[in-house]
Amino acid sequence: MRRLCSPAILVLLCFAQPAWTATTWQVDYAKSRLGFIATQTGSEFEGRFRKFDARVVFAPDALDASSFNVLVDVASVDTNSADRDSNLPTPEWFDVERFPTARFETLGFTPVGETRYEAKSRLTIRDVTREVRFPFTFTVEGETARLQAKLTLSRTDYGVGQGEWAAADTVGHEVIVVVDLLLKRAELP
Amino acid sequence: MQLRNTTERWGAGAKCLHWTLALAIFVMMALGWIMTAWPKSPAKFEMYFVHKSLGIVILALMVLRLCWRLLNPTPRLPKTLKPYERVLAHGTHALLYLLLLAMPVSGWVINSAANFPLKVFGLFNLPPLVGPDKAVQGQAEVVHLWLFWIVGGLLVLHIGAALKHHFVLRDEVLARMLPDQRSQRDIPEME
Numbered sequence: 001m002r003r004l005c006s007p008a009i010l011v012l013l014c015f016a017q018p019a020w021t022a023t024t025w026q027v028d029y030a031k032s033r034l035g036f037i038a039t040q041t042g043s044e045f046e047g048r049f050r051k052f053d054a055r056v057v058f059a060p061d062a063l064d065a066s067s068f069n070v071l072v073d074v075a076s077v078d079t080n081s082a083d084r085d086s087n088l089p090t091p092e093w094f095d096v097e098r099f100p101t102a103r104f105e106t107l108g109f110t111p112v113g114e115t116r117y118e119a120k121s122r123l124t125i126r127d128v129t130r131e132v133r134f135p136f137t138f139t140v141e142g143e144t145a146r147l148q149a150k151l152t153l154s155r156t157d158y159g160v161g162q163g164e165w166a167a168a169d170t171v172g173h174e175v176i177v178v179v180d181l182l183l184k185r186a187e188l189p
Numbered sequence: 190m191q192l193r194n195t196t197e198r199w200g201a202g203a204k205c206l207h208w209t210l211a212l213a214i215f216v217m218m219a220l221g222w223i224m225t226a227w228p229k230s231p232a233k234f235e236m237y238f239v240h241k242s243l244g245i246v247i248l249a250l251m252v253l254r255l256c257w258r259l260l261n262p263t264p265r266l267p268k269t270l271k272p273y274e275r276v277l278a279h280g281t282h283a284l285l286y287l288l289l290l291a292m293p294v295s296g297w298v299i300n301s302a303a304n305f306p307l308k309v310f311g312l313f314n315l316p317p318l319v320g321p322d323k324a325v326q327g328q329a330e331v332v333h334l335w336l337f338w339i340v341g342g343l344l345v346l347h348i349g350a351a352l353k354h355h356f357v358l359r360d361e362v363l364a365r366m367l368p369d370q371r372s373q374r375d376i377p378e379m380e
């Protein structure tokens with residue numbers, strides 16, 4: 001019985017491969033952006049995290065085997081403003097001394113449209129972990145792919161902006177995270 | 190009171206601009222001083238927000254004021270003034286006009302270089318004058334502070350001179366700028 005099964009499994013492995021292994025993608029960091037849009041005294045400003053590490057394993061036909069794991073170096077926050085950037089790492093905001101890394105990981109994917117998907121995910125900023133729905137588009141073009149997403153968060157859900165800053169009057173609660181990753185198919189070992 | 194100036198009197202338009210700006214400038218100078226010393230907090234942000242918004246209003250009013258001045262006759266100075274006093278009066282006024290334009294512009298440059306948004310009283314966005322640049326921000330801050338002291342010095346001269354006209358020389362120079370010109374002093378012969 002075992003002798004009969006083994007070749008059959010091998011054959012299955014060869015033909016069924018796309019159905020249960022997903023592609024590993026490498027991020028082209030120079031052409032990718034992990035940004036955000038926030039508001040201050042009623043006006044929008046943009047920022048980004050310069051250093052992050054995204055592990056993207058994804059295939060539209062192998063969602064069960066797909067996953068995103070992202071580590072963000074919170075201290076790399078850059079809003080192109082020395083005044084703002086000197087405040088964001090402080091204990092009242094990101095507290096990078098105690099919480100240097102923000103994490104994002106997917107728990108499962110659902111297809112929504114042709115190139116649209118939604119990932120049930122976990123996001124950790126500071127010491128707060130919350131489940132978020134992460135809607136995104138994933139478009140494959142040959143050897144490259146593009147992952148784009150907009151995710152609206154409330155900064156106070158994660159304790160970003162404490163004490164007097166917790167009120168929305170001066171710095172708005174809503175923060176739109178804007179993800180735009182350019183991906184290349186990882187070379188197989 | 191008529192709206193326009195005559196060669197003897199300031200009209201309502203000029204008076205209104207003068208006193209609105211006087212009030213705004215004193216609020217700005219006090220606010221500017223307090224907010225920079227204030228500890229980092231939302232209140233500090235709000236003070237900066239009001240300061241920046243009011244600064245843009247002052248800039249607009251100054252432009253309007255210059256136009257109004259050019260389109261109106263200017264009441265003449267008393268004939269009793271000595272030539273150097275005349276030069277001092279015109280010089281102080283010209284410099285005040287110039288620096289009260291430069292002051293808000295330098296503040297606008299600071300805000301632009303700091304890459305802070307500028308939505309005047311939350312109503313409309315103003316574009317940045319320069320791109321984000323820490324060095325430019327530092328230079329503009331130095332200019333803004335120097336302008337503060339120079340404008341402060343000029344205001345001491347301006348107010349001191351107005352009081353001297355009123356209490357020492359006892360002419361109409363201050364009275365004719367007052368909102369309600371009740372004082373009906375004999376106007377010394379104007380040139």
